[in-house]
Amino acid sequence: MFLRKIELKNFRNYDSLKLDFNKNINIFIGNNAQGKTNILESIYFLSVTKSHRCNKDNYLIKNDCIFSKVVGEVENDGRKNTYEIIINSEGKRVSINNNVFKRISDYLSKINVVMFCPDDLEIIKGTPSDRRKFLNIEIGQISNEYVLYLAKYNKVLKTRNEYLKTENEKDFNYLDILTDELIDLNTKIYKYRKEFINDLNNYIVDIYKIISGKEDIKIKYDSLIDDEDNMINELHDKYDRVRESELNQKTTLIGVHRDDFSIYIDGEMINNYGSQGQHRMAILCLKLAEIEIYKNKYNINPIILLDDIFSELDKKKKANIIKYIDGDMQIFITSTDLNSISKRITKNADIFYIDDGKVEGEKDGTR
Ligand SMILES: Nc1ncnc2c1ncn2[C@@H]1O[C@H](COP(=O)(O)OP(=O)(O)O)[C@@H](O)[C@H]1O
Numbered sequence: 001m002f003l004r005k006i007e008l009k010n011f012r013n014y015d016s017l018k019l020d021f022n023k024n025i026n027i028f029i030g031n032n033a034q035g036k037t038n039i040l041e042s043i044y045f046l047s048v049t050k051s052h053r054c055n056k057d058n059y060l061i062k063n064d065c066i067f068s069k070v071v072g073e074v075e076n077d078g079r080k081n082t083y084e085i086i087i088n089s090e091g092k093r094v095s096i097n098n099n100v101f102k103r104i105s106d107y108l109s110k111i112n113v114v115m116f117c118p119d120d121l122e123i124i125k126g127t128p129s130d131r132r133k134f135l136n137i138e139i140g141q142i143s144n145e146y147v148l149y150l151a152k153y154n155k156v157l158k159t160r161n162e163y164l165k166t167e168n169e170k171d172f173n174y175l176d177i178l179t180d181e182l183i184d185l186n187t188k189i190y191k192y193r194k195e196f197i198n199d200l201n202n203y204i205v206d207i208y209k210i211i212s213g214k215e216d217i218k219i220k221y222d223s224l225i226d227d228e229d230n231m232i233n234e235l236h237d238k239y240d241r242v243r244e245s246e247l248n249q250k251t252t253l254i255g256v257h258r259d260d261f262s263i264y265i266d267g268e269m270i271n272n273y274g275s276q277g278q279h280r281m282a283i284l285c286l287k288l289a290e291i292e293i294y295k296n297k298y299n300i301n302p303i304i305l306l307d308d309i310f311s312e313l314d315k316k317k318k319a320n321i322i323k324y325i326d327g328d329m330q331i332f333i334t335s336t337d338l339n340s341i342s343k344r345i346t347k348n349a350d351i352f353y354i355d356d357g358k359v360e361g362e363k364d365g366t367r
């Protein structure tokens with residue numbers, strides 16, 4: 001899958017930008033705060049319909065403008081499609097080849113990207129909610145059914161919480177109906193998350209071994225479901241047991257909205273205790289495992305976005321990463337310093353110089 005062209009209108013610090021990309025490697029070079037990450041963010045946004053670094057779409061609109069637009073032409077198996085997202089004060093509008101989709105979920109899961117960026121550490125060091133966000137976005141890129149289940153779950157959860165908050169006497173039949181719906185959606189979402197974490201585990205051990213020389217790494221899914229073969233009964237039991245507390249605390253206490261996962265290296269959970277080095281290594285391996293899932297299980301070559309990661313890594317790790325992502329994948333790299341990227345990579349790359357929201361391109365590694 002290749003992004004051939006992108007067009008930005010009033011996106012972050014860009015007025016109007018049109019770029020054509022190389023099918024292999026594209027590098028953005030520039031000083032800090034010039035707009036390198038903004039370009040990767042626009043590519044990520046085109047895929048996921050969310051920014052990787054802020055929750056509010058409005059921040060993406062250039063200051064003092066009333067709308068923002070990102071258009072991209074994506075080539076996949078020789079077919080080209082044009083994806084477009086417009087953000088304005090009313091929200092966002094997504095379309096493919098000028099067909100507007102009412103539901104965002106119908107637009108999702110078509111452009112697959114894997115982003116590596118400094119903020120990724122939050123997946124390990126951040127809150128359970130940061131980790132659920134990671135699961136939701138990554139699984140959502142593979143399945144729009146998952147996105148739909150999640151949206152339904154959140155809707156039922158909201159209704160149930162609002163009902164638990166009302167002061168009037170409760171109609172327990174109604175509460176049971178909501179609980180049944182929640183249980184059904186819990187099992188559906190659980191299956192997707194469980195499968196994704198199993199898949200990550202299938203690949204991460206080998207990747208970790210190649211990069212670090214060791215092999216003891218494991219991702220553990222912390223879910224409320226223990227008995228996979230008897231999920232519905234288990235959940236009924238568990239919701240029954242917390243009912244009293246839920247009525248007292250006026251909120252839904254258990255469910256996939258409380259899910260989490262943790263990473264173990266040499267048998268120790270590293271989320272709270274690991275070193276910075278272990279965290280970086282684990283995240284790197286997690287993302288590389290994700291790429292392997294795309295390639296091997298779904299036959300997809302995702303678009304790889306490497307934001308500012310080359311300056312921080314040592315030579316050996318850089319070489320190992322490239323080994324994994326080299327091949328049939330399109331790669332976008334940002335860096336302040338072209339010299340931090342090896343000649344082997346830069347010689348086949350298109351290089352773009354970024355200065356205060358303006359881009360100058362040099363084609364085909366003429367540097
Ligand atoms: N909505 C916005 N409107 C105008 N400028 C913005 C907006 N959001 C961010 N910027 C500007 O974008 C620049 C940061 O771009 P970024 O891509 O993060 O830089 P870097 O090149 O360091 O990756 C800053 O100068 C910031 O002021």
Ligand SMILES: [Mg+2]
Nearest residue numbers: 036037038308
């Ligand atoms: Mg940046």
